[in-house]
Amino acid sequence: MTGGHPVAPVLPGFHPDPSVCRVGDDYYLACSSFEYFPGIPLFHSRDLRHWTRIGNVLDRPEQLRLPVGSPSSGGLYAPTLRHHDGRFWLIVTNVSDAGNFLVTATDPAGPWSDPVPLPGVPGIDPDLAWDDDGTCWCTVAGVSQVRIDPYTGKTLGEPRRIWSGTPGAKAPEAPHLYRVGDHWYLLIAEGGTERGHGVSIARGPAPDGPFEPCPANPVLTHRSTDDPVQNTGHADLVQAPDGTWWLVFLGVRARGGSPGWHVLGRETFLAPVTWEDGWPVVGPLVSGAERSTAGxxxxxxxxxxxxxxxxxxxxxxxxxxxxxxxxxxxxxxxxxxxxxxxxxxxxxxxxxxxxxxxxxxxxxxxxxxxxxxxxxxxxxxxxxxxxxxxxxxxxxxxxxxxxxxxxxxxxxxxxxxxxxxxxxxxxxxxxxxxxxxxxxxxxxxxxxxxxxxxxxxxxxxxxxxxxxxxxxxxxxxxxxxxxxxxxx
Missing domain, CATH: 2.60.120.200 (Jelly Rolls)
Structure with missing residues (x-):
């Protein structure tokens, strides 16, 4: 809660699986779009609370194939948006067609490139991270990892399992890999995307580990609480120009009686992050910008x-x-x-x-x-x-x-x-x-x-x-x- 009022999402409505990157003073954020065309909505912000739609990443039919027979809630799952070497990179899974692929752009408003297929990358929820020598690491739900050439889509070696989250927790997914100080951090979602959803993290000396889990995992979850925002998970970290850290993640606003129903889909929320003993600590949710009544x-x-x-x-x-x-x-x-x-x-x-x-x-x-x-x-x-x-x-x-x-x-x-x-x-x-x-x-x-x-x-x-x-x-x-x- 914020100021006695329910916390509002920073992106209300069906905007799940947020991924964010910063370039200078500008933030860019992408979300899953599933069976809908155009695919992957893209937003811009200067403060992480006020977001403006700047387009869709996949807005040409040749970029996105969603066959007529593909089911609803198929299509595009869990993009990762990153900026590296003067270029924007977006990697995503099309579960209704050819699996994982990536696209690039010099201007996030587009045009974005035709897809580069990644036939050697298994699974869903792919992530991109580059180490100091320019090696590109792709980590996927499970959680496994493989080095790739992002320009050609070729894999360099075989996928390798690196960490699977909390023992007994289902659905380790949505991995994101970051270099912070002397450590590499691997952030994942686990517990399923329903009421048990949560975010956990591990760290290691190198992009491929070995990884030790945070003793305070999950670092974010609203399971078994009466918080009006539930199903919190599938997060991404970003550092602001002033050095502060923030977390974007999905959640739902369930309403009505038992068991509670959410109708707007999974929405994007925001929370501050501090670091204690080398681990992130997620603070109270920050409410999104006040909505215009003009529509x-x-x-x-x-x-x-x-x-x-x-x-x-x-x-x-x-x-x-x-x-x-x-x-x-x-x-x-x-x-x-x-x-x-x-x-x-x-x-x-x-x-x-x-x-x-x-x-x-x-x-x-x-x-x-x-x-x-x-x-x-x-x-x-x-x-x-x-x-x-x-x-x-x-x-x-x-x-x-x-x-x-x-x-x-x-x-x-x-x-x-x-x-x-x-x-x-x-x-x-x-x-x-x-x-x-x-x-x-x-x-x-x-x-x-x-x-x-x-x-x-x-x-x-x-x-x-x-x-x-x-x-x-x-x-x-x-x-x-x-x-x-x-x-x-």
């Missing part, structure tokens, strides 16, 4: 979509454009529903526990609408065609139309309001309520259906992502004049 509005006046817009697996230009006509988002359907892996959907991460979204749709020539998506089997939407507006819920194997009203063949303003649960009526109370409706000509909002938000949570659906709110087409051609998101 944002997109009138689709850019030649293409802003970098915050993402789509499952791909975004073919033939199906998504802001140029036909200019100033409107035109979607042409592929999959016949949001259950389909090739559904045409463009969305933005839900970043606030309570928020309101509106869009103006013309569905006279098709069918589409406004959706809150977790994956193909868990989504709510309000959709329209020329005849009708309806609210649809897909929860696991069940798909239900909850309410409907005539559309009369004219453009409509569709809306969704999401309200965090603040009072528990019983221990089974869900985390929030998701209300869909239509905005009338006089500006009043007519609610058509209110749904329990727990069914669009990781605790129900599983996986590694969070909610994405967006626009879609499932028949014909559908156009949108604008999209507005407002924290409440």
């Amino acid at each position: 944002y509005r997109d009138d689709f006046t850019r030649p293409g979509l802003a970098p915050e817009w993402i789509s499952p697996r791909s975004r073919p230009a033939a199906h998504v454009t802001t140029q036909e006509p200019p100033g409107r988002l035109t979607l042409r359907a592929a999959g016949a529903s949001l259950d389909a892996p090739d559904a045409v959907f463009v969305g933005r991460r839900q970043e606030d526990l309570t928020c309101r979204v509106r869009t103006r749709i013309d569905a006279a020539q098709g069918r589409g609408g406004l959706a809150v998506r977790l994956d193909e089997r868990h989504h709510y939407e309000i959709e329209a065609d020329a005849e009708e507006v309806r609210v649809v819920a897909r929860i696991g194997p069940a798909r239900t139309v909850l309410a409907a009203r005539p559309a009369h063949g004219r453009p409509l303003v569709l809306g969704v309001g999401i309200a965090e649960t603040r009072t528990l009526s019983d221990p089974r109370t869900g985390p929030d309520t998701v209300t869909f409706g239509v905005e009338e000509a006089d500006g009043t909002f007519t609610a058509l259906a209110a749904l329990d938000g727990r069914y669009l949570s990781t605790e129900v659906a599983g996986g590694f992502t969070g909610r994405v709110i967006g626009l879609y087409a499932t028949a014909g051609t559908v156009r949108f004049d604008w999209f507005a998101y407002e924290p409440v």
Whole structure:
């Protein structure tokens, strides 16, 4: 807690597995993006609390292959972002395609290179570190390590197991290797990415060890506490220009009754670090920058979509454009529903526990609408065609139309309001309520259906992502004049 108020993430919404590096006075941070394209969101900051989106690392189809049949929560896992020898390096795993690869850039805003495959690097969660003689060490979940030539992707020797964390703790992963003073430190996550998540560390005389564990491990965990931020882990260390040290890591804000549901996905948090007897000590969480209540509005006046817009697996230009006509988002359907892996959907991460979204749709020539998506089997939407507006819920194997009203063949303003649960009526109370409706000509909002938000949570659906709110087409051609998101 900070100042009596819940600690806010520095990157709210579905921004897991943060990796950070500093160049001079500037910090850069990348996160996992899983099945969404463009891949790997990239941010810039001067203080670690205020972050600005500067793009996506993998924003060209030739950089990122996510086959239509690949599952949700597949795709891109756990990038590591580093700066070395005047160049930015990002290494990541595509679990839905060819495994580990790296890309480089001289400007973090891009363009980034085509991928350099790493066929000899096993596993997931790859890390990069260079020693004094220029040798590049790649460490992966498990935890094993191999030397590589980062320019060609060739491995130099065989992978070797170096440390596997606390005996008995599951899922040693997310390794990061650092030189601090006379020691090399190996930071890992362990305990699984759920409530048992934590961060542990070991040190040794060389990049390949041998490593001794910190006697105070885990150096960060919120397991078995009542802290409102849970699942803390998957961390990365960075030193500020003034010599202070900081830790970025993921966590969740579970809400509602028991067992608690988190709906925004795993978010990025920040904490200070001090050093005692040569070991890092993680301090209380630091709250992120205060959120603007103004939200944002997109009138689709850019030649293409802003970098915050993402789509499952791909975004073919033939199906998504802001140029036909200019100033409107035109979607042409592929999959016949949001259950389909090739559904045409463009969305933005839900970043606030309570928020309101509106869009103006013309569905006279098709069918589409406004959706809150977790994956193909868990989504709510309000959709329209020329005849009708309806609210649809897909929860696991069940798909239900909850309410409907005539559309009369004219453009409509569709809306969704999401309200965090603040009072528990019983221990089974869900985390929030998701209300869909239509905005009338006089500006009043007519609610058509209110749904329990727990069914669009990781605790129900599983996986590694969070909610994405967006626009879609499932028949014909559908156009949108604008999209507005407002924290409440």
